Amino acid sequence: MTISLDGKTYYRTAEVCKLAGISRNTYFRWLRERLLPDVGMRDRRGWRLFTEEDLLRLRGEANRVTTRD
Numbered sequence: 001m002t003i004s005l006d007g008k009t010y011y012r013t014a015e016v017c018k019l020a021g022i023s024r025n026t027y028f029r030w031l032r033e034r035l036l037p038d039v040g041m042r043d044r045r046g047w048r049l050f051t052e053e054d055l056l057r058l059r060g061e062a063n064r065v066t067t068r069d
Contacts, residue, residue: 003049010041010049020058027058036061 003010017024030036036057041049050058 003043008051010051011055013048013050016050016055016058019055020062022058022062030061 001012002015003012011019013024013027017027020027027036031038039048039050039054041051043049
């Protein structure tokens with residue numbers, strides 16, 4: 001369920017992970033490993049609110065390709 005505040009759309013963790021094609025566990029592991037910065041917005045319960053830019057960053061990390069040496 002998206003949230004609209006001041007004309008801007010925000011997504012919750014489960015939604016943004018589904019849209020990026022990763023699991024919540026993967027997202028939280030990436031946070032622990034500091035592969036991604038944490039989001040800047042949270043609701044009154046402390047739940048993360050993701051912007052469209054956050055979603056694009058997460059998709060970019062999910063689709064990143066690396067090579068082996």
